[in-house]
Amino acid sequence: MDDRSNSLLCLLQLAFAPVGAYSYSEGIESLVEAGAIDSKISLRNWLENSLEFGAVRVEAAVAVRALRAAKIGDLTALSYWNAWATAAKETEELRLQSWQMGRTLLRLLLDLREAKLSRRESPTPSALTTIVQEFAADDGNQCNFAIGFGMAAAHWQIEEEAAVLGYLYSWAANLASAGVKLIPLGQTAGQQLLLDLHSQISCTAREVLQLEDDDIASCSWGLALASMAHETQYTRLFRS
Template identity: 55%
Template structure:
């Protein structure tokens, strides 16, 4: 049963106010706007839908799910394995450091919020550096958040952050940003269902656009974001 307590913890974990630094990253979006690949609501929506269908965010959410399962079964070895696996698939330094920075911040926050020995043991098992998806899955499982709701929250948080970046960069109005978030509801729900059924051997993504945008971001003349 999805309790009131679990819902409140999910809202806290997925909130833009969570102090993990998500607002400072654009996942390559800054370069895509700079090069006019994305320049309006329609092109931003198409990009986000494409990422949800076949991009790296699917892998992130799938590994978050595995971290959730490992936490519930107290599988410390599994937590360490999937953390290393996620680090290995990052295609650029910026994307890797983003995941590490956000993950480290969330792990530190969870330690402060839940000082119980069980949380300390789980955090220690992951090791350093910790990827964000691993920390999110650990927190969701510890707080007994429904698995499907955790995936929905993870994807919704990602979409909200990138739409916020798009509102600033393109720029778009705040109302347009909210309309865009509503447009993604169906795609987020479908992606969640697909992720819940993925076997380990099915874990893959096709995100050349993100990789190229991330690599080009380093040499941009001006930058507002860290990725």
């Protein structure tokens, strides 16, 4: 298998890794309950605005910085951006979601490595493996999902642009799926929604890759309010 094919397959595996993303709606459930999202159009508008202005841009930017730091084995930078990402979460539910998904992804990476070791395919631990082990072992140092995603992308030698596109697309696909269940929508409508988001995903990815550290920002008060409302919602299908 050539390097390009291997990188693409690794990206697909990372983007849809079983880390529990399906159990989160990131406030969409409370917005559907309130009637703010009630159709494919209103869901698309919410996701487009989130990609253009919202917290997912910040998450993607953090993932890029984690990828760059992991490539050179910079544990200090990884710890800094991990703490930064934790501080940027507006609600407890969003923070716990990020930690749970990040922790699960790191454990998955280590389990896959153990499987390779059992087949003697990768006998020598790398510096990146050591970093992953440190993050996974320290319960007091919860790993945000964007940090874990960046480390995984570095581990599998995925290019920055591809990693950002994969991160944003997997986020959009998960929330589109949540909307299909909650509104509800047909599966074809959900797929058309994702197709409609391709242009905004691509645009956001380009912008994220050009962001300087001091320019990382978002307007996510709507997400924060939806997340807080969801925390006390009487009946719900999703964890957040």
